[in-house]
Amino acid sequence: xxxxxxxxxxxxxxxxxxxxxxxxxxxxxxxxxxxxxxxxxxxxxxxxxxxxxxxxxxxxxxxxxxxxxxxxxxxxxxxxxxxxxxxxxxxxxxxxxxxxxxxxxxxxxxxxxxxxxxxxxxxxxxxxxxxxxxxxxxxxxxxxxxxxxxxxxxxxxxxxxxxxxxxxxxxxxxxxxxxxxxxxxxxxxxxxxxxxxxxxxxxxxxxxxxxxxxxxxxxxxxxxxxxxxxxxxxxxxxxxxxxxxxxxxxxxxxxxxxxxxxxxxxxxxxxxxxxxxxxxxxxxxxxxxxxxxxxxxxxxxxxxxxxxxxxxxxxxxxxxxxxxxxxxxxxxxxxxxxxxxxxxxxxxxxxxxxxxxxxxxxx
Ligand SMILES: *Cc1c(COP(=O)(O)O)cnc(C)c1O
Numbered sequence: 001x002x003x004x005x006x007x008x009x010x011x012x013x014x015x016x017x018x019x020x021x022x023x024x025x026x027x028x029x030x031x032x033x034x035x036x037x038x039x040x041x042x043x044x045x046x047x048x049x050x051x052x053x054x055x056x057x058x059x060x061x062x063x064x065x066x067x068x069x070x071x072x073x074x075x076x077x078x079x080x081x082x083x084x085x086x087x088x089x090x091x092x093x094x095x096x097x098x099x100x101x102x103x104x105x106x107x108x109x110x111x112x113x114x115x116x117x118x119x120x121x122x123x124x125x126x127x128x129x130x131x132x133x134x135x136x137x138x139x140x141x142x143x144x145x146x147x148x149x150x151x152x153x154x155x156x157x158x159x160x161x162x163x164x165x166x167x168x169x170x171x172x173x174x175x176x177x178x179x180x181x182x183x184x185x186x187x188x189x190x191x192x193x194x195x196x197x198x199x200x201x202x203x204x205x206x207x208x209x210x211x212x213x214x215x216x217x218x219x220x221x222x223x224x225x226x227x228x229x230x231x232x233x234x235x236x237x238x239x240x241x242x243x244x245x246x247x248x249x250x251x252x253x254x255x256x257x258x259x260x261x262x263x264x265x266x267x268x269x270x271x272x273x274x275x276x277x278x279x280x281x282x283x284x285x286x287x288x289x290x291x292x293x294x295x296x297x298x299x300x301x302x303x304x305x306x307x308x309x310x311x312x313x314x315x316x317x318x319x320x321x322x323x324x325x326x327x328x329x330x331x332x333x334x335x336x337x338x339x340x341x342x343x344x345x346x347x348x349x350x351x352x353x354x355x356x357x358x359x360x361x362x363x
Contacts, residue, residue: 015058035173040172046125064167070157072154074157078151081203085147092351092362095147105203136174138174185320188226188228190214194262196231211241211242226241227239228240235290237288239256244263244307253337257285276337294320297327303330313342314345
């Protein structure tokens with residue numbers, strides 16, 4: 001039940017459901033999933049109008065109609081989340097820490113003057129959609145159903161002000177195992193992802209748009225990702241592409257802190273730090289300078305560097321280029337910490353180890 005201003009409403013019984021006549025499922029080859037090309041049968045949609053959320057619907061996945069003057073398109077009031085549904089060996093469908101996504105979309109929304117999505121609405125909408133399309137959750141190791149909840153200003157509006165009308169939508173898409181070639185990254189010292197006082201901590205659509213051009217330049221030079229640095233001096237490391245970044249130096253796991261709000265507080269980041277602490281590793285969340293990382297690579301004390309995020313969970317970095325100097329990192333099989341933590345998370349998702357943190361949420 002959603003309790004808002006004294007009122008309460010039952011989300012589930014208020015979701016109108018229109019099922020597809022024919023599922024697209026038989027067309028999907030789960031052993032050869034094409035990323036972002038296939039979407040599940042249904043989507044969720046809700047309207048914010050007149051100061052309240054209404055019209056909760058699960059309908060066939062299909063294009064929607066919007067005004068050409070839709071505010072999100074012009075002024076960018078648009079935020080999103082990324083999460084995944086998994087199937088364990090018993091065929092049970094579950095999510096990983098979904099309440100954290102529910103909380104985070106509201107932090108993003110608040111920064112962009114967008115209305116709050118009641119946590120219960122977010123959770124019930126995700127849950128009901130996944131239940132209806134549960135056959136779309138691959139039972140194959142490493143595969144999952146990617147979930148994209150998003151919120152955008154739908155009002156027909158030309159003046160610049162926070163819109164009065166929004167849509168909250170969710171669609172899903174099966175995704176295959178995340179296989180990567182070696183990841184070579186470059187430390188970016190010209191372009192900026194996020195500045196203090198900006199929107200770097202929000203999962204705002206515009207952050208991604210702004211990163212495309214520098215990422216394209218980096219790709220042309222053969223770099224898979226850019227390591228973003230602080231906007232003021234380009235001396236401190238913040239993120240790697242659209243992932244958080246961690247360094248295992250000596251016996252410490254070091255990662256940029258989120259205090260300046262220029263680094264997005266990843267849920268994978270938090271999970272990895274929690275597990276590392278439990279393994280007895282000293283964790284430091286603070287400013288991380290380029291200089292100390294370069295020095296640690298050169299003097300051999302850097303054991304590991306990896307990105308963290310829902311898409312890949314952990315992505316080990318093979319080389320870091322700084323000012324045209326390419327620094328090779330230790331071989332991937334020597335990365336004991338990230339390999340161990342990656343294994344623990346995988347085992348948790350398969351139900352092979354006890355979920356002591358209550359991270360697994362059964363649908
Ligand atoms: C989504 C995102 C991450 C990772 O967050 P998770 O909750 O771990 O998926 C990291 N950095 C940026 C910029 C992101 O948008």
